[in-house]
Amino acid sequence: MLKFEEICELVRLVGSTGVARVEIEHGGTRIEVEGRPQPQVIVSPAAGLDSAAVQQVVLPSPAAPDTAVVDDEDSVAGDHHLVPSPIVGTFYRASNPESDPFVKVGDEVRVGQVLCIVEAMKLMNEIESDVDGTVVKVHVDNGEPVEYGQPLFTIRPTR
Amino acid sequence: MLKFEEICELVRLVGSTGVARVEIEHGGTRIEVEGRPQPQVIVSPAAGLDSAAVQQVVLPSPAAPDTAVVDDEDSVAGDHHLVPSPIVGTFYRASNPESDPFVKVGDEVRVGQVLCIVEAMKLMNEIESDVDGTVVKVHVDNGEPVEYGQPLFTIRPTR
Amino acid sequence: MFSKVLIANRGEIAVRIIAACKELGIQTVAVHSDADRDCLHVHLADQSVCIGSPFPVSSYLNVSAVIAAAEITGAEAIHPGYGFLAENAHFAEIVRDCGMVFIGPSPESIRTMGNKSEARRTMAASDVPILPGSDGPLENRKVALALAGEIGYPVILKASSGGGGRGMRLAWHEGELVSAYDSAAAEAASAFGDGTLYLEKYVEKPRHIEFQILADGAGRVVHLGERECSVQRRHQKLIEESPSAALGSELREAMGRAAIAATKAARYVNAGTVEFLLAEDGSFSFMEMNTRIQVEHPVTEMVTGVDLVKEQIRIAFGEPMSIPKRRKIRPNGHAFEFRVNAEDPETFAPSPGLIEELTLPGGPGVRVDTHIYAGYSVPPYYDSLLAKVLVHGADRAEALIRSRRALEMFRIKGVKTSIPLQLRILDDEDFLAGRIDTHFMERFLG
């Protein structure tokens, strides 16, 4: 029967070709690999569209590492709001080591309230909330470096 | 039983041709590959699209050249039989320039009957029919070079 | 040696710098915009930091984001590549002020050479031949007219802080100069925030010849021969080669001496390029100095065997250049560079998009520097350079033949490229004979 690597290869193949299902039965062994329903894709190309562009939509390529997929479950839940870092720097939860954090999980925050500081080039940049709501998660530890766009807080907005 | 590479090729073929289902059963082995209905793609022109997001959906795998798609309509019709050239060489319809062709369109042929000659290295190789039937097409002109596997004749087999 | 270097760039030059760092045992930090997460330099570097949105001003031109990225990753030095922040003296200064090393010349050298009229004055004071013209910025139109009358028409007005043709005007007689002056000043003011102009004698059919120089902290300055860059369209180079068909050994030596003198006059340390205009009569004059590594640097690497980016890093670290003192650098064979741009070869319209298929040429004498791969999407935000095809041959004839076959073996689907245009240039009799000047492309396309 198939070797493990071959089964893996099969799984990859099904994942990448958009095939719906593969079933192999041989000498008492049965292997079934089922693809995932294709999402309906809406693509808005910036420029003139041609048939090649339509074709592009069909297959996820093995070449496309899915780094753009948001890997944090909080961000996909509809009623959660993510505060990303607008700059590169070092994340601080308080204005100085002796102070309390600006906010902690469970705190109510209002638009414009300072959530944290991101230091870059010795400048302390205060990051403010852009919604009213409750802090449900702090994504970064105090003193850690953050990238542009990196999630800092998850806030559940007030309805 | 098919070899693993052959199964993979099958999966790719199903994925790339849009065929709905292939099932092979032979000596206790069963292989089933199911394609999927082509996704509906809605494309609407608008600017400002996040390019990373497009990338996920995009990509026709450069990996799937569709050479395996049969490009000759005669060969797909169920009741037509294709006689390919078993060797590389030059195609001759008659045994010498003065003679009549071995066969012409409309002729009835029987298994083992000589259809043509393919000359390679000064050797005249007689190509025989492997079915009983009627010649419906001659694919190559007299004196033309032919490749291995190139279609020579289409024969409609006798029922 | 540095233990970690941040590369403040993207594309093929970021990949090229990573290669040099790897050979020197240096850890690398890539920075990238939101649009460049899948760029090869991000995959190849040891660390990466997203520094901003796709627009260059928010990411690759964002000084504080780049500095912050270096700080949070503990990089000791920053290599700016070319373009973006490479010739920004202010950035070089901040890097230094933050206790890091800028891999390039000093902010002072960048500033001196960045101001074209100041550069002219510095060169004149060091006996580097310059075109007849103004000693510094022109005070007004009247001064310009008097000077033009003295040196004779045609003359050309250029922006003191300029580049890329903006603020530039050609005048064949006094009437044209009168009308050109104000519009040039206005264009310069709006493009560079500096409306001052300088004036030079106009050379009619010049070649663009540049000399690669290396200068280290120990005061040693060498040149590594010339690059012929006359094949350009709207000041964008398309094909470069070394050596130039126009230079005999005497002229090469004279120009090389001038390049070294120019470098010394600017108290320049690191790799740099001195550009000259070479007139039909064999006279040459200083045009400007590029204070960075250039796109076409591999042409020189192909004929000298010197790894220029490694030399840049060594020199920035304070080491002497690695070229043996007694070694006379002589070009070995002949090299061409073809810039493969994502653009329509007829209309020159940019052609971003998905690279669906790609095979690169290999075989003897061929080097390809690139960041693209099958499955990569060329974003519309940045310049259109996809790859540089470098070709080396025993002589110009072999290099030309090899160039053709290398470009023919470069297979790409999904975007249009400049390759068909370059293949047509390789059929041009004047190009094949080396009869080129900076107007070659106008004639060729005309």
Added chain:
Amino acid sequence: MFSKVLIANRGEIAVRIIAACKELGIQTVAVHSDADRDCLHVHLADQSVCIGSPFPVSSYLNVSAVIAAAEITGAEAIHPGYGFLAENAHFAEIVRDCGMVFIGPSPESIRTMGNKSEARRTMAASDVPILPGSDGPLENRKVALALAGEIGYPVILKASSGGGGRGMRLAWHEGELVSAYDSAAAEAASAFGDGTLYLEKYVEKPRHIEFQILADGAGRVVHLGERECSVQRRHQKLIEESPSAALGSELREAMGRAAIAATKAARYVNAGTVEFLLAEDGSFSFMEMNTRIQVEHPVTEMVTGVDLVKEQIRIAFGEPMSIPKRRKIRPNGHAFEFRVNAEDPETFAPSPGLIEELTLPGGPGVRVDTHIYAGYSVPPYYDSLLAKVLVHGADRAEALIRSRRALEMFRIKGVKTSIPLQLRILDDEDFLAGRIDTHFMERFLG
């Protein structure tokens, strides 16, 4: 020059030969099996002919199909590459009989050098040093025992028509030789259809050093220096380099003279390789001559600048080699070749499959010869060579550092490759110091 050449091969060498033909202005015909329709050589050639089913015996080894393909396309010459029909004297003869040119030596030279014991005899008669051993095929076991007693143990039995280790037996004393003789003869008979054996003194820690030679129809024979090929596993070379760390200029000259003598003794014309065993004491002896272009030929191209495949074609056409008569060929710098195979780096199991992603290294001193691309499926029918990574540096130290970064920048997904193994070898102290012999890999893997 020929106007059209058929390439009777596939993979990277077919692509390499197409490059050479393009540079010589020759039209190319690719042949391919049913499984290779999407191979790069098919895309790059001017014409292509499908010659049979995926199994080599029906396609690439199918003499009449190859000849017929040449006939129907009007090719004037056939380049066999390496492997397949490259050292088949019968094929070379048929090509000649059909009025075409075989790009390689004469059938007679192939035959002489293909029969290993006859080659030994030819060399001995021309004062090329050979190992003590039999003058030709051994008549029987008794003769073998007598001879071994004379020259001293250890001795090695080899198949007259052999290669690749089959029919080969090592004997450390008389008892072993007695038992080895019959099994070696049987293995040789079944593998090569020729059960005759010859016997040689066994060298314990030899290096495999080979000399590249070129010989033209005008009687000129030159050598282009050596390649060190000791890093091999089961007679499969993994890494080659030039120059060898073991050769001083005196030894190089002596071995080069012997290689030229061997070539002349075989009345050999075209490119070829003379293989020597180099013992620890610096003595060397002729092992065999490869009558074809070799996989590792680019190593020599990197250090000499000579395009060996173009020379092959020129010589086959009847032109003299293009190397200037007075030019002394001296290696410039140092080069390595890494054979990137589709195989598990631990178990060496073949790893065919779809190449999902691919980026190749560029930058200074790196050349990649390959036929693969993202989207290509490596078929299971042929050898596992995916690509050759060639690296050049000013000296061995730079070439070693550059090798590491080139292999690190070679990114491939979908198949396993030998790169992780080669990166580990680049960490080995003995390898780094050049202390290698043909048992290196056994020790390394042991």
